[in-house]
Each structure stands twice: as structure tokens, then as C-alpha cells.
Amino acid sequence: MKTIMPELTSVSEIERYTCEGCGNEVIVVEAPIIGGPNKGDLSRHKRGCLCWENEQAREAKKVQQKLKVRHMIERYSTVNPDLANACFENYQLLNPNLEKAHSMAWEYADSFLLDEPVNLLLSGMYGLGKSHLAYSICKVLSDKGFVSLFISVPKLLTIVKSTYRDDSNFTEAELLDVLSKVDFLALDDIGAEKVRKEEEGDSWATEKLFEIIDGRSGRHTLYTTNLTSDTLQRKVGPRNFSRMMMNTKVFKLEGDDYRINNKRF
Ligand SMILES: Nc1ncnc2c1ncn2[C@@H]1O[C@H](COP(=O)(O)OP(=O)(O)OP(=O)(O)O)[C@@H](O)[C@H]1O
Ligand SMILES: [Mg+2]
Numbered sequence: 001m002k003t004i005m006p007e008l009t010s011v012s013e014i015e016r017y018t019c020e021g022c023g024n025e026v027i028v029v030e031a032p033i034i035g036g037p038n039k040g041d042l043s044r045h046k047r048g049c050l051c052w053e054n055e056q057a058r059e060a061k062k063v064q065q066k067l068k069v070r071h072m073i074e075r076y077s078t079v080n081p082d083l084a085n086a087c088f089e090n091y092q093l094l095n096p097n098l099e100k101a102h103s104m105a106w107e108y109a110d111s112f113l114l115d116e117p118v119n120l121l122l123s124g125m126y127g128l129g130k131s132h133l134a135y136s137i138c139k140v141l142s143d144k145g146f147v148s149l150f151i152s153v154p155k156l157l158t159i160v161k162s163t164y165r166d167d168s169n170f171t172e173a174e175l176l177d178v179l180s181k182v183d184f185l186a187l188d189d190i191g192a193e194k195v196r197k198e199e200e201g202d203s204w205a206t207e208k209l210f211e212i213i214d215g216r217s218g219r220h221t222l223y224t225t226n227l228t229s230d231t232l233q234r235k236v237g238p239r240n241f242s243r244m245m246m247n248t249k250v251f252k253l254e255g256d257d258y259r260i261n262n263k264r265f
């Protein structure tokens with residue numbers, strides 16, 4: 001029997017005690033893990049301890065939640081094909097301002113610390129590489145093991161709306177929960193969302209942005225925008241703007257549109 005199922009016989013008792021938490025008589029046993037990536041390693045069980053069982057259940061739930069989040073991120077953290085290969089290495093330092101932008105973005109990713117949240121706002125005209133740099137940061141942080149998400153705000157709001165449909169795989173609350181918890185969130189093109197002029201600063205989009213931005217206090221968020229501070233403030237509303245500016249480094253990119261550079265006709 002021992003040769004067929006060694007794990008059956010290799011459970012060994014480590015100690016016995018009375019748990020202060022649940023009051024039960026607890027037996028600590030050690031047994032080799034039967035399968036999976038950690039096969040053969042020893043794992044400890046506290047037989048009879050209710051606290052330990054609850055703790056295990058909580059851990060399992062956390063793992064489940066993380067898997068779900070990962071799934072959602074993989075599904076939505078897609079970028080347009082023109083950005084798919086964007087990284088720090090292929091960003092051309094076309095002028096001193098963009099060179100500064102590049103080194104500032106690089107430093108941001110390099111010095112990223114979870115418990116010292118700093119936000120970043122990249123502003124400037126079209127085609128200067130705001131999204132390019134934002135996505136580059138996202139990639140570096142993902143490689144470092146941080147949960148990072150890059151998403152355009154107009155697209156994000158469409159996704160939020162899609163959760164209202166009956167056939168949605170997840171609820172709005174679940175989506176907002178993911179957005180509030182990722183280590184790094186790049187909100188690309190904030191202010192580009194469609195809002196009726198008379199509803200600027202006071203629309204459904206404003207309210208959703210508020211939930212997202214407010215939910216991220218204490219975490220790292222990056223914004224990119226084409227708008228100037230005045231226009232952006234009007235567009236997203238003063239409450240959102242105020243939160244966006246808290247703890248936030250602002251950098252204005254300047255130069256020529258990379259998309260149309262050298263294509264004058
Ligand atoms: N300095 C650069 N070096 C290399 N590629 C660049 C540079 N600037 C922009 N690009 C490329 O040009 C395209 C447009 O850049 P990007 O999307 O980052 O601009 P943007 O500033 O976000 O513009 P918009 O305001 O229109 O969103 C992308 O494919 C990007 O990779
Ligand atoms: Mg962009």
C-alpha cells in the first residue's frame with residue numbers, strides 16, 4: 001500500500017494544542033502535497049481548528065477573485081494595433097521635451113512602489129506619444145509583477161454600459177471593483193468621452209468616472225489627455241478634476257504629430 005499511495009502513510013503529527021481562537025483541540029499534521037506544481041512539498045494542516053479552516057476558505061476565495069480579475073484584464077487590456085509594440089526602447093527622442101517625457105515616464109516605472117502612490121498626467125496634442133509612454137509604463141510594471149491595466153476611457157465607458165445587458169458575464173460592481181484594485185491603471189484619453197455639451201461635468205460619464213477615480217485613491221493612476229486643464233476640468237467636472245490632480249505629476253508633451261510627421265503633402 002505504501003508503495004502505491006505513499007501519501008497515505010506519510011502523514012506525520014507535529015504537535016497538539018488547544019486553540020485560543022476556537023477553543024478546539026487541534027492536531028497539527030504534515031503531509032506531502034499529492035499533485036500540482038508543488039507536488040512532493042510538505043504542507044501543514046491544523047486538524048480540528050475552525051479558525052484555520054475559515055482562513056483557508058478565505059484564501060481560496062481570494063485566489064478565485066484574482067483569477068476572475070486576471071481574466072477581465074486580459075480581455076479588456078487590449079490596445080490598438082499601432083500601440084501593440086510600443087515600449088520605452090522604440091520611443092524616439094525627437095526633441096528635448098520628448099526626451100524629458102521619456103525619462104520621466106521611465107523613472108516613474110522604475111521607482112514604482114505600491115505604498116507610495118503617485119499619479120501621472122500626460123497632456124499634449126495628438127500623436128506625441130502620450131499613449132505610447134503610458135503603455136510602456138504599463139508593460140514594465142506588468143513584467144515586474146504588478147497588476148497593470150491600460151484602457152481608453154471612451155472604451156471603458158462602453159464596457160461599463162455593456163455590463164447593464166442581461167448577457168453580461170460580470171456586473172458593473174465587479175468591473176468597478178477590479179478597476180479600483182489594480183496596482184496601476186492607465187486611463188488613456190480622459191476627456192475624449194462623448195458627453196452632450198449641456199451635460200459636461202454632470203453626466204452619467206462624469207458619475208462613472210467619479211466612482212472609478214475616487215475608488216482609486218491611494219493607488220497609482222495615469223491619465224493621458226489632449227485637453228488643457230481648463231477644458232478638462234469643465235469636461236470631467238470639478239469633483240473629478242480635483243481628485244485627478246491630487247498627488248499627481250503633470251507633464252505636457254510638445255512637438256510634432258508623429259503620425260503625420262514627414263507626410264506633408
Ligand atoms: N517619439 C515617438 N517614437 C516612436 N513612436 C512614436 C513616437 N511618438 C508617437 N509614436 C507612435 O505614433 C503613434 C501615435 O502615438 P500615440 O498614440 O502615443 O500618441 P498620443 O500622444 O497618445 O496621441 P492622441 O492624443 O491622438 O491619443 C503610435 O503608434 C506611437 O507608437
Ligand atoms: Mg493617445
Ligand SMILES: [Zn+2]
Pocket residue numbers: 019020021022023024049050051052
Ligand atoms: Zn482555532
